[in-house]
Amino acid sequence: MVSYEFNNTIFALLPPLVAIAMAVVTRKVLLSLGLGIIVGILMHTGFAPMEALSDLAGRVQGLFWGEDGIDTWNVPLLGFLLVLGMTIALINVSGAARAFALWARRRIKTKRHARLMTMALGMIIFIDDYFNTLSVGSVAKPVADDHKVSREELSYGVDSTAAPVCVMAPISSWGAYIVGLIGTVFAAREITDIGPLNAFLEMIPMNLYAIFALATLFCVIIFDIQFGPMRAAVARTEATGELWDTSKGNPPGVDNDLQEADNGSVWGLFLPILSLVVASVYFMLASGAANLGDTPFTVMGALENTDTTMALFNASxxxxxxxxxxxxxxxxxxxxxxxxxxxxxxxxxxxVYILLFAWTIAGVIGDLETGKYLASLVQTSMPMWLLPLLIFVLAGVTAFSTGSSWGTFAIMLPIAADVALAADVAMLLPLMAAVLAGAVFGDHCSPISDTTVLSGTGAGCHHIDHVTTQLPYALTVAAIASVGYLVIGITGSATFGFAASTVALFVAITALRRIAQ
Incomplete structure (x- = not known):
């Protein structure tokens, strides 16, 4: 008999904690995720081995095939990855990557400039985080490699400009999804004083983690700040020339056995990538428009209803x-x-393997209602000055535990709205902004997040190395954002909160520069 005694309880945290702790200790991602999956399924089936085996088989099948046929999210994304791998390989054998590196060498003359180029690309390509991580990494790698930028540094730059930019861009798959959620929350609670899009726009200055993730990345690049595991990765590259830890083999997207042609051209890189950009935008808008039916076409409406992964697969x-x-x-x-x-x-x-395992454990965690349990920890009886910070932290823990920022949005935004309406309606937008910020923070730290997986893939970095080297920077940004949310709670002013985080950024960068010396 199936037992649900662990659902929506503190025990529901066990599977993600097992997976994350094992990943840190063993540095073997698939083994760690597999153990987390086994623990979660056993809990979900009341520790009945045969039921657990059947449940696992059903989950694996469900990754590819659902009640309505082929899964239209997972399968196209896997196809997108495989086709993109083929495209990158063709670009490499054509000699285009090397030609681009030679072309860029005359314009991008330092390691700092190479990293700034990566950041700029990440901020320009904001239509979707999956597309951002893979395309920016593909374009930046030849230049970054030429200037001996470690793959850990590159993947940190890619990841820190993907979700933080997308979560603040109204014209993106993220923006459309969030605006749609806000609209649903407002409609259910009869909030009519402000529209969903205007609410989203007003929340941007209060999305402190996203803003200061970008600001911190810029400062880290300008002042060449390395600390924690990142310092060791940079030292390895400077001492040996190894862009990644070669003792672990080649990371995703890398094949050193391919022979490059001598007649390569920069257009061999620009044309495939440019066509990927243009085609992605076209297919996202076209599929969204088709799903609108008789509803008048708008860009936001199309993005809200688009089939993102199918559009990316077609574009690839x-x-x-x-x-x-x-x-x-x-x-x-x-x-x-x-x-x-x-x-x-x-x-x-x-x-592909890591994504499949991550999706499986995410499904297990969802069935155990881990996110709901974490969300239930919010109480309206708590001091008002503490609520913005508490919402931010809980959203971060939820996204970290579930590996899903979008799932965290869906769980936590309604709760943040209810808390604000019960305690102080003036805190509605700050609390909802804290949800968005916390979800991106948790997503950045989580080894079971698909965005984290794809950031390492796009940059050609081993997954666990990307997670461990980025974590100290993400925690630093979270501390900076926490100061702002604490001040917002105390003063009720988003302006004062932003100013407080700005001061915290200055203090943090000053301290880190001294540590890094």
């Missing part, structure tokens, strides 16, 4: 076709192209 096929055209024009041997396609797809194997 366009990009691969363009890459084929480039190597055909260069008249590369068919055997070389075939090897590149196979190697490119195979190089994404680790990322």
């Amino acid at each position: 096929l366009v990009s691969l076709t363009v890459a084929f055209g480039v190597v055909f024009y260069q008249r590369l041997a068919a055997a070389t192209v075939a090897k590149a396609l196979f190697s490119g797809a195979a190089s994404m194997k680790e990322a």
Whole structure:
């Protein structure tokens, strides 16, 4: 008999804690996620081995096939990864990546400039976080490699400009999703004083983690601040020239056995990536428009209803076709192209496995109602001055434990609204902004987050190395944001909160510069 005694209780935290603790101790991601999955399924099935085995089989099948046929989120995203791996491999064998690095060397002359370029690309490509992490990493890698930027530094730069930018961009898949959630929350509570889009826009200056994640990244690049595990990674690259920890093999998206052509051109990189950008925007808007039905077309409406992963998969096929055209024009041997396609797809194997395991444990955690338990810890009887900080921390813990910022939005935004309406309606937007900020913070730290997985994949960094090197920076930003949310709670002023976080940033950077010396 299935037992639900662990659902929505403190014991529901056990599976993610097991997975995360094991990942830190063993540094073996798949083993750790697998143990977390086993613990969670056993808890969910009342420790009945045969029921647990059947449950696991059903979950694995469900990743690919649902009641309505092929899963339209997971399968296209896996396809997008594999096709992108093929495209990157074709770009490499065409010699385009090397040509781009040589072209950029005349314009981007230092390691600092290479990292700033990565940050700028991340802020420009804001349409979707999945697309951002993989495309920015692909473009930046040749330049970053040329200037000996460790893959850990690169993946930190990619990750810190993906979700933080997307969560503040109204014209993005994230913005549309959040505006839609806010609209649902407002409608259910008959809030009519402000519209969902205006509420989202007013919440941007209060999204302190996202803002100061970008500000901290900029300061880290400008002042060359390394501390914690990142310092060791940078020292390794400077001492040995190894861009990643070679003792762990090649990270996703890397194949050193491919022979590069001598007649490569920068257009061999720009054309496939540009076609990926244009096609992604087109397919996202087109699929969203189709899903609107008779509703008048708007960009926000289309993005809110778009089939994101299917759009990205279709766009990747366009990009691969363009890459084929480039190597055909260069008249590369068919055997070389075939090897590149196979190697490119195979190089994404680790990322695919990690995603499958992460999705499985996320489903288990969802069934155990881990997020609901964490959300239930918020009480309206708590001091008002503490609520913004508490909401931020709980949203962070929820996203960290579940690996899903979007799931955290769905769980915590209604609760934040209810708390504000019961305690002080003036705190409605600050509390909801704290949810958005906390969810991105937890997502940044979580080894079971798909965005974290894809950031490492896009940058060509081992997953656990990306997690451990980014964590101290994410915690630093969280501390900076926490100061602001505490001040918002005390003063009721978002302006004072922003100013307090700005001062905290100055203090933190000053201290870190001294530590890093």
